[in-house]
Amino acid sequence: MAVIYNHEKRIFSLQTKNTTYQMMADKLGYLLHLYYGKRVEQDMDYLLTYADRGFSGNPAEMAYNRTYSLDTLPQEYPVLGTGDTRSTALIIRNADYSECCDLRYVSHEIIKGKYSLKGLPCVYTKKGEAETLSIILEDALNGARVQLLYGVLEAEDIITRSVIITNNGKEQFVIEKAASACLDFMPGEYELIHFYGRHTMERNIERVPVTHTEIKIGSRRGASSHQHNPGIILAENGTTEDYGKCYGMLFVYSGNFMCGAEKDQFGQTRVLMGLQSEQFHYPLNKGESFIVPETILCFSENGFSDLSLKYHDCICNHICRGKYKNKERPVLLNSWEASYFNFNGDTIINLAKEAADLGIRLVVMDDGWFGKRDNDNSGLGDWNVNEDKLGCTLGELVTQVNKQNVKFGIWIEPEMVSEDSMLYKKHPDFVLQVPGRAPIRSRNQLVLDFSREEVRKVIFNQICSVLDQADIEYIKWDMNRNLSELYSSQSFPGCVAYNYMLGVYDFLEKLITRYPDTLVEGCCGGGGRFDAGMLYYTPQIWCSDNTDAIDRLRIQYGTSFFYPACTAGSHVSAVPNHQTGRVASLNTRGIVAMSGVFGYELDPAKLSEAEKEETRQQVKRYKKYAGLIQNGDYYRLSDPFKDIYTAWENISKDKTQVLLSIVINEIHGNMPVYYVKLKGLEKYAVYKDEENGAYYQGAALMEAGLPVKCSLGEYNSYQIVLNMQK
Numbered sequence: 001m002a003v004i005y006n007h008e009k010r011i012f013s014l015q016t017k018n019t020t021y022q023m024m025a026d027k028l029g030y031l032l033h034l035y036y037g038k039r040v041e042q043d044m045d046y047l048l049t050y051a052d053r054g055f056s057g058n059p060a061e062m063a064y065n066r067t068y069s070l071d072t073l074p075q076e077y078p079v080l081g082t083g084d085t086r087s088t089a090l091i092i093r094n095a096d097y098s099e100c101c102d103l104r105y106v107s108h109e110i111i112k113g114k115y116s117l118k119g120l121p122c123v124y125t126k127k128g129e130a131e132t133l134s135i136i137l138e139d140a141l142n143g144a145r146v147q148l149l150y151g152v153l154e155a156e157d158i159i160t161r162s163v164i165i166t167n168n169g170k171e172q173f174v175i176e177k178a179a180s181a182c183l184d185f186m187p188g189e190y191e192l193i194h195f196y197g198r199h200t201m202e203r204n205i206e207r208v209p210v211t212h213t214e215i216k217i218g219s220r221r222g223a224s225s226h227q228h229n230p231g232i233i234l235a236e237n238g239t240t241e242d243y244g245k246c247y248g249m250l251f252v253y254s255g256n257f258m259c260g261a262e263k264d265q266f267g268q269t270r271v272l273m274g275l276q277s278e279q280f281h282y283p284l285n286k287g288e289s290f291i292v293p294e295t296i297l298c299f300s301e302n303g304f305s306d307l308s309l310k311y312h313d314c315i316c317n318h319i320c321r322g323k324y325k326n327k328e329r330p331v332l333l334n335s336w337e338a339s340y341f342n343f344n345g346d347t348i349i350n351l352a353k354e355a356a357d358l359g360i361r362l363v364v365m366d367d368g369w370f371g372k373r374d375n376d377n378s379g380l381g382d383w384n385v386n387e388d389k390l391g392c393t394l395g396e397l398v399t400q401v402n403k404q405n406v407k408f409g410i411w412i413e414p415e416m417v418s419e420d421s422m423l424y425k426k427h428p429d430f431v432l433q434v435p436g437r438a439p440i441r442s443r444n445q446l447v448l449d450f451s452r453e454e455v456r457k458v459i460f461n462q463i464c465s466v467l468d469q470a471d472i473e474y475i476k477w478d479m480n481r482n483l484s485e486l487y488s489s490q491s492f493p494g495c496v497a498y499n500y501m502l503g504v505y506d507f508l509e510k511l512i513t514r515y516p517d518t519l520v521e522g523c524c525g526g527g528g529r530f531d532a533g534m535l536y537y538t539p540q541i542w543c544s545d546n547t548d549a550i551d552r553l554r555i556q557y558g559t560s561f562f563y564p565a566c567t568a569g570s571h572v573s574a575v576p577n578h579q580t581g582r583v584a585s586l587n588t589r590g591i592v593a594m595s596g597v598f599g600y601e602l603d604p605a606k607l608s609e610a611e612k613e614e615t616r617q618q619v620k621r622y623k624k625y626a627g628l629i630q631n632g633d634y635y636r637l638s639d640p641f642k643d644i645y646t647a648w649e650n651i652s653k654d655k656t657q658v659l660l661s662i663v664i665n666e667i668h669g670n671m672p673v674y675y676v677k678l679k680g681l682e683k684y685a686v687y688k689d690e691e692n693g694a695y696y697q698g699a700a701l702m703e704a705g706l707p708v709k710c711s712l713g714e715y716n717s718y719q720i721v722l723n724m725q726k
Helices: 303-318 345-358 394-402 422-426 453-467 493-514 549-559 586-593 609-631 698-703
Strands: 003-006 011-015 019-025 031-038 090-093 104-112 131-138 144-153 158-167 173-185 190-198 201-209 215-219 231-236 246-251 257-263 269-275 282-284 289-300 332-334 362-365 407-412 474-477 519-522 540-542 568-573 597-601 633-636 645-651 657-664 686-689 695-697 717-724
Touching: 003 104, 003 131, 011 131, 011 144, 031 173, 031 289, 158 173, 158 282, 158 303, 173 246, 173 289, 190 215, 190 257, 190 549, 201 549, 231 257, 231 269, 231 303, 246 257, 246 269, 246 303, 269 289, 282 289, 282 493, 289 303, 303 633, 332 345, 345 362, 345 394, 345 609, 362 474, 394 407, 407 453, 453 493, 493 519, 549 568, 549 586, 549 645, 549 657, 568 586, 586 609, 586 657, 586 717, 597 609, 609 645, 609 657, 686 698, 695 698
Parallel strands: 332 362, 332 597, 362 407, 407 474, 474 519, 519 540, 540 568, 568 597
Antiparallel strands: 003 011, 011 019, 019 031, 090 173, 104 131, 131 144, 144 158, 158 289, 173 269, 173 282, 190 201, 190 231, 215 257, 231 246, 246 289, 257 269, 633 645, 645 657, 657 717, 686 695, 686 717
């Protein structure tokens, strides 16, 4: 059993293959957190201590007993108003404007299978793969009913958490803050690892000590953002890729979020993950409920590599859905960096011909095919094919592309509108905008109010009318600005960001239901909405608008801590690179792009014959190892922020085949020899180098490694394929 209940002590134990998560409903009905870590087989309530802690408040039931205080005890779901002065998971403002809630244990239920969340993405499982623990807490005065949901995936060492808040009282109250997960730890020294960035340089890694100052990261941008990814790792000091205890928290949500970590006055650490509390005020009337998006928890005692592998498997098997969940994705050629807005139907057909010659089997027509759209100042919202620009109908264009034995894909940006568009002129009320104020523009576009069903319906019908015109087998869904004016005519102001995100999910669910055979790739100015929430609808996401291979080493490194290779769109682009002006060899650009879902972002007609032949071999090589890259285990073998080389490894689940990729970041005179140590091999197995025929024992490759080749020239790279000998 994954969920065990000790009736006498009211202790709940969530047991996975290697971990234990434990909590207790105490004699006052408060739900106290006991333990999360390596699997244990006993009740951990002995860890709780009680003492008079100065001015820490005491519940009324304790009378003159000062030794019990929620300001010092570890809690499962701390709320404001119980004397706990630390950061809390829930704040409710009552009808009398008091901010207070006192949640006590009422009941629980253990359910076979994994819970689901209405309107929200979450981890899903097959029959027999999970159990759910539902715990009901209630406030007797204001009628707040809080259902804590725990999904336990025993074999995967995954525990999920979500919360449903219901108003069972007589008067309205307002949710001011809501987290889905809180982790309280007894004294210990921890570091918080988070993934920060900016447009075209997402998911850099920063590691900071958890001290007595609260650390907060999050997004107020209406998307999970380029600036902070909604995933953090809490690690014991000194934890490395292969050693040490670490905890992951990954928010399954694509909008505003908040994560906070702090050490309290007694050295205890609290970490919260949930919705951003700024610009969030969600009123609930009698009988209404609110769902807090899910957080995926995972623990490893074997460092970051093991933690990442567990998250990769969870996302591949329990987040991503649809036809392409485990299917090899087609190598694609995108028109954006090939022609930007300057194209017509012949341009796309010629790209298809060039693609076919190179072995590429999908061409994507990016921005500029619709409405009045020859630059980024107009046309968004007018989702009708510009046949004058194309010189033909969409159906005719796709037919010509398909004649080259090439599939066709198209770019859309459903959430946005240009002021210079027919849609805006007809429905200016469709946008998010504060009445009486001039709009905040970004990229010369405004945001449609996707919290409103009638707005979504108009856009959905327009886009479907386009998709129904031809055999479109791929969609790139983009979002190229943040939300700045959170005002809607049909939502309470503090509800807009959350309701907007529910609207986006509703649209996506309808889209993939109507077109189940179409591969949808997410995008938000590149990697501005790279999160588990979007992966529930789009099995891959454009990793970054930065296609520079050397910058991508860092971007893809940070991405890999939570997200598997099969989710990260990564393309070979032209040089000098359009974002940095850097020149890297075609070989290096190809090797870097092969660490994700492979494709091209250039005009093949501008390649030399030698480059075209190299590209053909590149495509063949990727197709040969696509299954290994997309479905195998991924290991980071160096740190591109620190090391002179970047190395990573793809290894099959049965450990029989290895693809080792190495890029030299720096070149200097009289270089020393560096050695890259592999991971995850069978210790006593023998592996043969596919190219030179050399034999190596698995243990030797992991303990001593292989010397890194270093030849003259910048950013050289190479790959080694190793096959287990039977």
